[in-house]
Amino acid sequence: MRKIKMFFFNAVIMTATALLLRTVGVFFGVYVSNKIGSSGMGLYQLIMSIYRFATTLAMSGIGLTATRLVAEELARGNEIGAKRAMKRSLLYALSFGTLTFVLLFLGAEHIGTVWLRDERTVRPLYLLAVSMPCISVSVALNGYFTAVRRVVKSACAQVLEQFLKITLSIFLLTLLMPKGLEYACIAIVGGGAAAEILSCLYQYILYRLDRRKIGKNGTAEAGMTKKLLGIALPIAFSSYLRAGLTTIEQIMIPIGLERYGAQKERALSQYGMIHGMVMPVILFPSAFLSAFASLLVPEVAESRARGDINRIHYVMAAAIKVTLIFSIFVIAVFMAFSGEFGRLIYKSEEVGFYIKIFAPLIIAMYCDSVVDGMLKGLNEQLSSMRYNIIDSFVSVVLVYSLIPVIGIAGYVVVIYVSELLNAYLSLHRLIKVSGFRMNVKDWLVKPCLGAAASVAAIRACIHFFGNESLNVLGLSAAILLAAIVYFALLLLLECLTKRDFNIIAGIFKKEKCA
Numbered sequence: 001m002r003k004i005k006m007f008f009f010n011a012v013i014m015t016a017t018a019l020l021l022r023t024v025g026v027f028f029g030v031y032v033s034n035k036i037g038s039s040g041m042g043l044y045q046l047i048m049s050i051y052r053f054a055t056t057l058a059m060s061g062i063g064l065t066a067t068r069l070v071a072e073e074l075a076r077g078n079e080i081g082a083k084r085a086m087k088r089s090l091l092y093a094l095s096f097g098t099l100t101f102v103l104l105f106l107g108a109e110h111i112g113t114v115w116l117r118d119e120r121t122v123r124p125l126y127l128l129a130v131s132m133p134c135i136s137v138s139v140a141l142n143g144y145f146t147a148v149r150r151v152v153k154s155a156c157a158q159v160l161e162q163f164l165k166i167t168l169s170i171f172l173l174t175l176l177m178p179k180g181l182e183y184a185c186i187a188i189v190g191g192g193a194a195a196e197i198l199s200c201l202y203q204y205i206l207y208r209l210d211r212r213k214i215g216k217n218g219t220a221e222a223g224m225t226k227k228l229l230g231i232a233l234p235i236a237f238s239s240y241l242r243a244g245l246t247t248i249e250q251i252m253i254p255i256g257l258e259r260y261g262a263q264k265e266r267a268l269s270q271y272g273m274i275h276g277m278v279m280p281v282i283l284f285p286s287a288f289l290s291a292f293a294s295l296l297v298p299e300v301a302e303s304r305a306r307g308d309i310n311r312i313h314y315v316m317a318a319a320i321k322v323t324l325i326f327s328i329f330v331i332a333v334f335m336a337f338s339g340e341f342g343r344l345i346y347k348s349e350e351v352g353f354y355i356k357i358f359a360p361l362i363i364a365m366y367c368d369s370v371v372d373g374m375l376k377g378l379n380e381q382l383s384s385m386r387y388n389i390i391d392s393f394v395s396v397v398l399v400y401s402l403i404p405v406i407g408i409a410g411y412v413v414v415i416y417v418s419e420l421l422n423a424y425l426s427l428h429r430l431i432k433v434s435g436f437r438m439n440v441k442d443w444l445v446k447p448c449l450g451a452a453a454s455v456a457a458i459r460a461c462i463h464f465f466g467n468e469s470l471n472v473l474g475l476s477a478a479i480l481l482a483a484i485v486y487f488a489l490l491l492l493l494e495c496l497t498k499r500d501f502n503i504i505a506g507i508f509k510k511e512k513c514a
Contacts, residue, residue, distance in 0.1 A: 017155035018287035021162050022280075028166050029280050030345055033272075035173060036184045041276035042254060042268025044185050046116050047124050049250035050104075051189075054128060056243035058100040058136040061235030062093045064376055065228055066143030074147065075306065078218030082147075083211060088228050089140045096236075097136030104129035115251060120182035124189040131193035134200035141203045145210075153206045161199035165192045231381075238385030245392035249399050250275075253411060256403030260410075270408050277346055278354045285330045286366050289323055300377025316374060316436045323370045324443045325495070327363040329486050332451035333479055334359035336459055340475050357412060364423035371426045380433055387425040391418050442495050450489035458482045 033041050069085035104111075105126060112122035138157070145154040169191030176183035257267035300312055334341065334355055342352020375384045395418045402410030430436060438444075458478050462470070470478060490496045 013152045013155050015288055015290075017158055018290045021158060022284050022287045024162055024166065026280050026284055026345070028169075029276060031170070032173075032188065033277055033346065035177060036181060038269040038272045038277070039265045040181045040184060041272030042270075043118065043120060043181055043272070044188060045272050045275045046118065046251070046254070046268075047121050047128070047185055047189065049247050050111060050116070050121075050125060051128050053243045053247040054100055054104050054132060055135055056239050057103070058097045058132040059093070059139045059236075059239075060096040060136070061232040061239060062089055062096070062136060063139040063143045064235060064381060065089060065092075065232040066140045067147045068231060068376075069224075069228060070144055070147035073218070074214075076218070078221070079215045080218045080220050081224070082218075083214055084220050084224050085228065086140075086144050086207075086211070088225055089143065090137060092228060092232060093136040093140040094133060097133030100132040100136070101129050104132065117255075120180075120185065123182065124185045127186065127189045127193050131196040134197045138196065138200045138203055141200075141207050144207060148210070148214075150210060153210060154203065157199050157203040157206065160202055161195045164195035164198055167191075168194050234382050235385060238382060238389060242385060242388040242392050245389065245396050249392065249396045249414075252396070252399045253403065256399060256410070257407060259404035260407040262407070273348075273351060274354060274408075274411070277348075277351050278358060281341055281345060281351075281355055282334070282358050282362060283365065285326075285362075286369065288326060289366055289370060300374055304378055312378075312434065313436060316430070316434060319370050319374065320367070320436075320438065321443050323367050324363065325447045325490065327366040328444075328447040329451045329454075329483065330366075331359050331362045332455040332486075333482065334362070336455040337470075337475060337478070340470050344470075344472055344475065358415065361416060361419045364419045368419070368423040368426055371423070371430050375426060375430055375433075378430075378433060380429060383429045383433075384426060387422055387429070390425065391422040394418065394421060446493045446495040447490065450486050450493060450495065454482045454485035454489060457485055 032044075036044070066086065066089040069089065070082045073079075073081035073085055108125035108129065109122050112125055113119055141157075142154045145151050169188045172187030172191050173184060176187045254264075254267040254271045257270060258264055262270065300315060304312065338356035338359065339349065339352040341355050342348050342350070345351070372384050375381065395414050398414045398417060399411070402413055404410075406413075431438075458481050462478060487496075
């Protein structure tokens with residue numbers, strides 16, 4: 001019972017934190033896009049493409065490694081081993097973070113002028129470099145708090161970081177924005193870098209206080225460093241390749257749009273609109289699942305360490321079913337109200353159009369993150385990374401061949417192929433290694449019917465009362481009513497039953513896994 005309470009308490013904390021951060025993040029994104037425009041967002045997203053690769057190098061697989069090592073040592077009752085695993089993880093993280101700082105700082109000018117082909121990106125890249133050691137250490141600390149199921153502490157650090165980032169960025173934007181887009185990007189990047197440094201210091205203090213709760217049982221077995229490297233380095237090298245391909249893809253997108261015939265600022269504008277405006281909205285509801293996905297890693301890892309196959313299957317059944325049911329409803333909402341989302345959030349009909357275009361991909365995007373968490377818990381992280389690399393390679397080829405020929409439509413095709421391919425490969429691997437089977441009728445067909453019916457009913461009511469142009473309150477009420485109808489239809493169609501709730505409640509009861 002204690003394990004059930006702990007899991008769901010952590011899940012609630014992480015979900016609430018993710019929702020808060022994403023809500024604030026979307027509003028901050030709206031503020032920034034209104035300040036710097038879609039072309040400015042495109043320039044910022046170019047800088048972020050380098051940032052994502054740099055953070056991949058700085059982290060080098062340490063987040064998952066710290067979670068796995070600490071969780072497995074605690075599952076064996078070896079508390080001293082857990083402490084030793086964390087010490088090694090922090091040293092590893094600091095080493096790679098420092099290496100990334102040196103490489104990015106020394107290479108900023110070449111990257112900005114030659115790779116990104118825009119001198120306005122050079123100074124922001126210098127600022128990004130400074131935060132790299134703190135980012136890598138923070139990721140290791142997050143892995144620790146996830147493993148020991150005290151995620152409220154890392155959640156507090158994330159909230160603090162977001163608050164500082166937004167506050168500092170707005171302050172700096174006010175000062176620097178009149179000087180042009182380059183200085184606007186400096187303001188945003190500088191605010192984020194300062195926030196990451198301060199958040200890391202705060203999180204390290206929490207870690208030092210928390211580790212006192214771990215006892216002194218067990219022994220400091222030899223080979224911890226070898227075990228750490230055995231997990232982290234394969235993940236790191238795979239992630240380098242994947243991140244490198246992704247960075248190449250992101251750099252090639254505006255270049256391909258220019259080759260298609262778009263002016264440079266228009267190319268940056270289209271790129272910035274999709275990546276900086278549409279995708280944050282599409283991915284926002286996944287905050288409800290992100291906590292679930294991250295908590296699956298230590299839960300499945302512990303079950304695997306103890307050989308509890310039944311428990312693993314219970315976790316998989318609950319995770320996949322909940323993800324599918326939720327994703328299908330989100331798709332229906334975005335399809336039905338895409339115009340309202342684009343108009344109310346960004347005052348843009350074009351954004352609403354692309355929200356509708358990308359909405360069907362939600363089921364692949366959301367499921368992939370949950371399946372990825374389960375694969376990592378099953379020690380299949382290399383398979384997951386292999387599929388990410390295949391996906392990225394295919395995307396680069398398609399970006400190079402399609403976008404110069406058919407423009408932004410080619411990029412839509414690229415995103416569809418990429419997300420569907422990755423989701424299929426990951427789910428196929430999970431089924432193969434676990435023997436897990438999906439219930440297509442109850443997990444896909446019935447939820448699709450329920451979601452379509454619920455959203456259509458609410459849309460019909462809106463049309464009947466002649467209030468087609470919804471405000472924020474009206475849209476929120478419509479979504480809430482649709483969700484209530486959807487849930488009722490799931491019960492009516494016996495897609496959700498009492499047995500499902502009993503299974504979810506009993507996932508972590510030992511008697512269920514005997």
